[in-house]
Amino acid sequence: MQQILERSDRAVPWDPDTVGLPEAPSDSALARINDVAFYANARNEVSTLASVCADLLHLHSPGEENEHRCRGCRLPWPCSTFGEIARLIS
Numbered sequence: 001m002q003q004i005l006e007r008s009d010r011a012v013p014w015d016p017d018t019v020g021l022p023e024a025p026s027d028s029a030l031a032r033i034n035d036v037a038f039y040a041n042a043r044n045e046v047s048t049l050a051s052v053c054a055d056l057l058h059l060h061s062p063g064e065e066n067e068h069r070c071r072g073c074r075l076p077w078p079c080s081t082f083g084e085i086a087r088l089i090s
C-alpha cells in the first residue's frame, strides 16, 4: 500500500500534453470524454483509495499478544476485513 502511495505521489499529473491519450477502442465522443475524465482523476483517486486501505489495515490489525483477535472489530484474527484487503492488494 505504501508503494502505491509513493508511486502516486511521484507520478506526473496526467495531462494530454504530458502523457497523452492511449488509442481509443471506439470513436465515441462520450467514451473519449469518460477516458479523459478517468485519466485526469486517476492519480488523486488512486492515492485516496490507497490511503483508505492503509487506514483500514492499521485499524484491523492483531490485538494484544496471545489475544488472537482483531484490534478493530474484535473478530478472530485475521479478521475478514483484513483478509479481503490483503486478497485485493496481493
Ligand SMILES: [Zn+2]
Pocket (backbone or CB within 6 Å): 059, 060, 061, 070, 071, 072, 073, 074, 075, 079, 080, 081, 082
Ligand atoms: Zn478486523
